[in-house]
Structures are given as structure tokens and as C-alpha cells.
Amino acid sequence: MNPMRTKILFLFLFLVVAASAQKLKKADQTIIANLKGHISYLADDKLEGRRTGTNGEKLAMEYISGQFKAIGLLPKGTSQYYQPFEINEGKQINPATYFTINNNTLEAGKDFFPFPFSPNTKIEASPAIAVQEADMPWFVDLSEILEENKNNPHFDLNEYVRNNSRKAADRGATAIILYNPSTLEDNLEFNGKDKSELLSVPVIYISKEAAKKYFGDKTATLDIKLKTDIGEKKRTGTNVAGYVDNGAATTVILGAHFDHLGYGEDGNSMLRTGEKLIHNGADDNASGTAALIELAKILKVSKAKHNNYLFIAFSGEELGLFGSKYFTEHPTIDISSVNYMINMDMVGRLNDSTKVLSVGGFGTSPQWAEVINTQEKRLPFVIKIDSSGTGPSDHTSFYLKNIPVLFFFTGQHKDYHRPTDDADKINYTGELRVINYIDKVITTLNKQDQKMAFLKTRETLNRSTAFKVTLGIMPDYTYDGSGVRADGVTEGRPAAKAGIKTGDVIVQLGDYPVNSLDTYMQVLGKFNKGDKTKVKFKRGNEVLESAIEF
Ligand SMILES: [Zn+2]
Numbered sequence: 001m002n003p004m005r006t007k008i009l010f011l012f013l014f015l016v017v018a019a020s021a022q023k024l025k026k027a028d029q030t031i032i033a034n035l036k037g038h039i040s041y042l043a044d045d046k047l048e049g050r051r052t053g054t055n056g057e058k059l060a061m062e063y064i065s066g067q068f069k070a071i072g073l074l075p076k077g078t079s080q081y082y083q084p085f086e087i088n089e090g091k092q093i094n095p096a097t098y099f100t101i102n103n104n105t106l107e108a109g110k111d112f113f114p115f116p117f118s119p120n121t122k123i124e125a126s127p128a129i130a131v132q133e134a135d136m137p138w139f140v141d142l143s144e145i146l147e148e149n150k151n152n153p154h155f156d157l158n159e160y161v162r163n164n165s166r167k168a169a170d171r172g173a174t175a176i177i178l179y180n181p182s183t184l185e186d187n188l189e190f191n192g193k194d195k196s197e198l199l200s201v202p203v204i205y206i207s208k209e210a211a212k213k214y215f216g217d218k219t220a221t222l223d224i225k226l227k228t229d230i231g232e233k234k235r236t237g238t239n240v241a242g243y244v245d246n247g248a249a250t251t252v253i254l255g256a257h258f259d260h261l262g263y264g265e266d267g268n269s270m271l272r273t274g275e276k277l278i279h280n281g282a283d284d285n286a287s288g289t290a291a292l293i294e295l296a297k298i299l300k301v302s303k304a305k306h307n308n309y310l311f312i313a314f315s316g317e318e319l320g321l322f323g324s325k326y327f328t329e330h331p332t333i334d335i336s337s338v339n340y341m342i343n344m345d346m347v348g349r350l351n352d353s354t355k356v357l358s359v360g361g362f363g364t365s366p367q368w369a370e371v372i373n374t375q376e377k378r379l380p381f382v383i384k385i386d387s388s389g390t391g392p393s394d395h396t397s398f399y400l401k402n403i404p405v406l407f408f409f410t411g412q413h414k415d416y417h418r419p420t421d422d423a424d425k426i427n428y429t430g431e432l433r434v435i436n437y438i439d440k441v442i443t444t445l446n447k448q449d450q451k452m453a454f455l456k457t458r459e460t461l462n463r464s465t466a467f468k469v470t471l472g473i474m475p476d477y478t479y480d481g482s483g484v485r486a487d488g489v490t491e492g493r494p495a496a497k498a499g500i501k502t503g504d505v506i507v508q509l510g511d512y513p514v515n516s517l518d519t520y521m522q523v524l525g526k527f528n529k530g531d532k533t534k535v536k537f538k539r540g541n542e543v544l545e546s547a548i549e550f
Pocket of ligand 1: 284318
């Protein structure tokens with residue numbers, strides 16, 4: 001090549017590079033630097049995955065409220081910026097519970113446990129192990145029933161215990177004391193989520209060790225003292241809310257959840273190896289929280305003043321939208337003045353090749369179509385519209401209060417709900433584009449003097465049938481082909497066992513075709529746990545079929 005031409009080419013290349021680096025305005029560069037600061041702090045190991053009710057959540061709350069204060073937002077919680085709320089996690093064995101045999105104290109949770117359907121009561125008696133008489137505690141040896149059913153996959157020991165104990169109570173037992181001296185596993189444990197009706201008498205399980213120690217001699221009579229005290233297990237989560245008062249009649253709410261999975265203790269991690277690893281949640285949802293803070297900065301000084309702005313960082317989202325639900329039930333502003341709600345959940349992983357930005361809630365107001373135009377020229381995204389007002393994040397709580405919502409989401413990825421969702425994988429320029437776009441949407445709508453009209457949309461999830469059975473896949477919400485594309489497959493669950501891999505598209509379950517997420521949810525509702533059928537799925541151009549058990 002001619003050396004002179006090489007020089008010219010080099011000069012030309014240099015100019016192109018310099019020009020593209022300058023493309024980002026000073027203000028945009030500042031936002032990117034701020035986003036990096038927010039996300040690297042919130043997704044640091046020091047915050048231990050920001051699990052609701054932990055010190056990591058508290059550190060995040062302090063950070064967010066500190067930012068809100070520095071921006072000049074007014075506190076809009078119930079205690080300054082904070083709005084604490086309780087999450088009921090089911091039942092627990094309270095410390096007042098005890099069980100003694102011949103004055104030997106057994107340890108609750110280790111040597112024995114009461115079943116959650118036991119009433120709170122106190123009993124002192126001297127029953128004989130081998131005799132079942134009225135007005136006395138009864139001892140029930142589980143060996144026989146376990147032996148009888150050891151090859152029966154449909155046998156449910158918990159169900160048996162409940163039914164058999166009810167019958168025993170009807171025949172005069174004052175307590176039922178279960179033990180298993182056999183070599184067969186019973187896997188019985190205290191299940192705080194058990195919501196079954198209380199029986200009239202307590203049902204106690206004695207561990208194998210303790211049973212060996214005390215129940216060896218079947219002819220013995222034992223002195224028993226028992227107290228059951230089962231209470232509610234609660235955890236406190238805290239929303240963080242800040243406000244811009246423009247003296248307007250209507251308020252726009254912007255929200256993002258800041259809680260995440262901690263070490264995965266709540267069972268919502270995709271990592272099923274049992275390792276205790278911090279889930280930093282950089283995309284889910286330090287990214288949305290960072291966007292919330294930056295939008296607060298932008299809107300605090302914006303000329304768009306036809307609305308007040310309420311910024312809420314929600315907690316308890318990963319446990320089931322608890323924070324946003326609590327807010328909509330206990331709003332700190334007049335909820336009828338809310339114009340619309342914008343939710344940002346996972347906005348940090350804009351894919352630079354597909355550039356898909358998913359916008360949910362599009363069908364919740366006819367006016368969204370006036371501001372969101374997928375055909376718009378020079379958009380930095382490919383916008384994928386989802387019309388439903390419900391979905392797996394906090395906008396659902398507002399939609400259910402008849403408030404128009406928009407849900408911004410840059411799509412699923414393989415680090416979703418895994419310890420690898422880290423800050424170094426965030427697309428900061430992509431997130432900046434999302435923020436600028438949301439600012440543009442809000443500014444455009446500012447011209448309207450009336451509240452947005454609300455529309456009901458088709459429910460994505462049929463509440464009564466959802467979650468009865470699941471396949472253990474993470475559906476790709478941005479997939480627009482026919483079927484349901486798996487963006488993640490959980491080890492050990494039915495889909496994984498059937499050989500389904502990330503990227504496969506489920507097209508049929510049993511006799512039912514699956515062409516969308518909606519039909520997928522409906523079809524799942526037709527199966528019960530333990531059912532066996534066939535699943536058809538596409539891998540590339542190939543259609544595969546395999547057996548699946550729910
Ligand atoms: Zn999540």
C-alpha cells in the first residue's frame with residue numbers, strides 16, 4: 001500500500017474516532033459517571049445482595065435517601081424518606097415452645113417440632129407409649145405406613161399426618177406424638193408456609209435420635225410436659241420515597257425496586273447448587289435504582305412542571321412485589337391524583353447488537369401510542385411493545401389500582417438471578433439512552449393538561465392457575481416469535497430434566513399448542529404436580545420432543 005495513502009487513511013480514522021467520542025454531551029458523560037458510582041456501590045459485596053430486611057438493604061436505603069436529599073427531593077415516606085412495611089413469611093416456632101420427657105428437655109427444631117397446624121396449648125400427662133386411650137396423648141409409630149407406601153409416588157406423608165391426626169383427635173387423643181424408628185426417610189420438617197386449618201390438638205414430631213433415646217421400651221409410661229407456641233414470622237422491608245412538588249394537580253410516579261436476593265436464602269436464585277454466594281444484582285435492579293436517582297436529578301430542574309414527581313425505590317420486590325403493593329395500599333400522596341407510573345426494572349443490559357428495549361404496559365392508556373412510536377427515526381433502540389399492565393415487577397401494583405403504567409426493561413440474560421449479575425457487565429451508554437428516552441416521554445406528556453386515560457388490558461397471568469406447576473424456565477419477555485423462548489433453565493426442574501436448554505422455544509405441551517406467554521400460562525394451568533406428558537420445542541430449525549414430568 002502506498003505510504004501516503006496509509007497516512008491519509010490513518011488521519012481519517014482518527015477523525016472518525018474523535019468525532020464519535022465527542023458525540024456524548026458533557027451532561028451525558030456526567031450521567032454515565034453517576035450511574036457507575038450508584039451501581040458500583042449498590043452492587044458491591046459490602047451490601048451482600050440487598051436482601052429485604054438485612055443490613056445490606058439498610059445500607060442501600062441510606063445511600064438512596066442520601067441521594068434524594070442531596071438532589072433536594074422532599075421526604076415522602078412515613079418516617080422521612082422511609083416507608084417501612086411488614087412482610088408476613090408464614091409461621092415460626094416461638095421460643096416459648098417446650099417439650100420435656102421425664103424432665104429431660106428436648107430442643108425445639110432439633111429434637112422435636114410441632115406441626116404448623118397445631119393449636120397453641122399446654123399439656124401435662126403420663127401416657128403409656130403402647131396404649132391409645134381417650135384424654136391422653138397418643139404415640140404414633142410411622143414405620144408401618146412408610147413401609148406400605150415406599151414405592152407409591154403419589155403418597156403424601158404430610159397429608160397422611162394431618163388426616164390421621166384429625167381422626168385421632170376425634171377419638172379422644174389430646175396430642176399426637178409421631179416418631180419414625182424405621183430406616184426409611186420420612187423427610188418431615190416444620191413448614192412455615194403451611195396454611196392448612198388448625199387441628200384441635202397439637203401434633204408433634206420427635207426426631208429419630210430423641211425417639212431412640214426415649215421410646216425404646218414400648219411398655220414404658222412417660223411424663224410429658226408440652227407447650228406449643230407457634231407465631232407469625234415477619235420481616236420488615238422499607239421503601240424510600242422522595243418528591244418534587246410543582247404545585248400541580250397531578251403527580252407522576254417513577255419507581256424501581258432496589259432489593260435483591262442476598263445470598264439466595266429466599267429460594268429465588270437460579271443457582272441451585274446450594275452455595276452461599278452473594279447475588280449483587282447490578283442489573284436487577286441497581287440499574288433501575290441508579291436510573292431513578294438520575295431521573296430525579298433531571299426532573300427536579302426540568303421545565304416540565306405540569307406534574308409533581310414522586311420517586312420511589314421499592315423493597316420486597318423479589319419476594320413478590322411487597323413494597324409497591326404496600327405503597328398502593330398505603331399511599332403517602334392522594335392516589336387519585338396519580339397521572340401515570342413508570343417502572344424501571346433491569347435497564348442496564350441493553351444489547352448492543354439487537355438494541356431491544358422492551359416497553360410494557362403499552363395497552364394501559366390509549367395515549368401511550370402518542371408518545372411511543374416504534375417507527376420513530378433515529379431511535380437508539382428497537383422498541384418491543386408489550387401491552388399488558390401486569391408483569392413480574394412493581395408496575396403491576398399500580399396497574400391494579402387503575403393507573404396507566406409503563407415498564408422499561410432491557411431484556412433477560414444468562415446472569416439473571418445468579419451471583420454473576422455484576423456491575424462490570426452493565427451497558428452504561430445503553431442505560432443513559434433509556435434514561436434520556438424516559439425523560440423525553442415525560443417531557444412530551446407534560447403538554448397535556450388532563451390526566452392520562454386508563455385502559456384495562458388482558459391479564460398475562462391468570463392468578464388462580466399461575467404457579468400451580470412450573471417448568472423452571474425463565475421466559476424471554478422480548479421474544480416475539482411463536483412459542484415461549486427459554487432465556488434461562490433452572491437445573492433440576494422439569495424443563496431441564498426434559499433436556500430443554502437456554503434458547504430453545506417451547507411450542508407444545510401435551511396436546512396444547514403454546515404460541516405465546518399467555519397461552520403458556522393457560523396451558524400450565526391445565527396440569528397438576530406429578531402429571532406426565534410430552535413437550536415439543538424448537539432448537540434452531542429442529543423440532544424436538546421429549547417426556548416431561550411436572
Ligand atoms: Zn429480580
